[in-house]
Amino acid sequence: MLKEDVSVLVKKGEMLPLMEEFYTIQGEGYYKGTAAYFIRVGGCDVGCHWCDVKESWNAGLHPPTHVNNIVENAAKYSDTIVVTGGEPLSWNMQPLTSGLKAKGLKTHIETSGAYKLTGEWDWICLSPKKLKKPTPEIYKKAHELKIIIYNRSDFDFAEEQATKVNKDCILYLQPEWSKREKMIPEIVEYVMKNPKWKVSLQTHKYLNIP
Numbered sequence: 001m002l003k004e005d006v007s008v009l010v011k012k013g014e015m016l017p018l019m020e021e022f023y024t025i026q027g028e029g030y031y032k033g034t035a036a037y038f039i040r041v042g043g044c045d046v047g048c049h050w051c052d053v054k055e056s057w058n059a060g061l062h063p064p065t066h067v068n069n070i071v072e073n074a075a076k077y078s079d080t081i082v083v084t085g086g087e088p089l090s091w092n093m094q095p096l097t098s099g100l101k102a103k104g105l106k107t108h109i110e111t112s113g114a115y116k117l118t119g120e121w122d123w124i125c126l127s128p129k130k131l132k133k134p135t136p137e138i139y140k141k142a143h144e145l146k147i148i149i150y151n152r153s154d155f156d157f158a159e160e161q162a163t164k165v166n167k168d169c170i171l172y173l174q175p176e177w178s179k180r181e182k183m184i185p186e187i188v189e190y191v192m193k194n195p196k197w198k199v200s201l202q203t204h205k206y207l208n209i210p
């Protein structure tokens with residue numbers, strides 16, 4: 001296909017730069033422990049210094065892939081599909097999610113919320129970043145708020161973000177992986193003092209699975 005044709009389809013969200021796909025157990029948040037098929041879409045310019053998937057950032061390194069092919073393949077593995085990245089909302093998620101919904105699959109997203117919310121989602125995990133704050137619209141829709149705790153100032157950021165979400169949104173504090181030894185005791189103490197928060201761990205890393 002011509003380069004220009006590909007970029008038109010990517011612009012529409014009919015093709016997406018696909019980094020990887022894998023069937024695993026959701027490690028984080030509310031659905032932790034649940035089998036799910038992960039679709040990791042390349043491209044992110046938020047720039048978290050502790051990001052655990054920096055290889056995803058450059059969209060140009062990941063092959064533009066037709067969403068129909070992504071959907072056909074995903075349906076073979078699971079009824080729960082987690083779309084992550086990179087930042088999936090860098091792209092128009094409508095074509096991908098309408099394809100997944102047409103197959104009766106449940107659509108979950110992992111997002112920083114930094115870009116316009118597109119797509120039809122059964123579950124939105126919003127993980128805001130200080131460097132590029134979420135768009136106002138996504139706070140009303142998020143099912144869980146997951147704040148990464150790298151240092152103590154992140155507790156203040158968590159409280160500030162919690163004022164913006166809807167009343168049913170479940171609140172999680174998740175230790176940044178490289179700081180887990182230092183920050184887990186602080187998170188435990190914080191959650192016992194402020195029980196509206198729950199702890200989320202990256203349990204897939206403890207299980208040694210993708």
Ligand SMILES: C[S@@+](CC[C@H](N)C(=O)[O-])C[C@H]1O[C@@H](n2cnc3c(N)ncnc32)[C@H](O)[C@@H]1O
Nearest residue numbers: 050051052085086087110111112127175176177
């Ligand atoms: C790699 S991000 C991709 C999705 C989206 N860009 C986002 O940040 O929500 C997936 C999840 O991993 C979290 N995360 C990334 N690096 C992490 C780290 N080093 N320790 C703990 N959580 C991390 C993010 O906050 C997000 O909730």
Ligand SMILES: Nc1nc2[nH]cc(C(=O)O)c2c(=O)[nH]1
Nearest residue numbers: 025026027028084110204210
């Ligand atoms: N098992 C597993 N669970 C996850 N939950 C969120 C992840 C992500 O990178 O978005 C992730 C991931 O990479 N693996």
Ligand code: SF4
Nearest residue numbers: 044046047048051086
């Ligand atoms: S927004 Fe997500 S993918 Fe982008 S740098 Fe931050 S953690 Fe990594």
Ligand SMILES: [Mg+2]
Nearest residue numbers: 052053084210
């Ligand atoms: Mg991950």
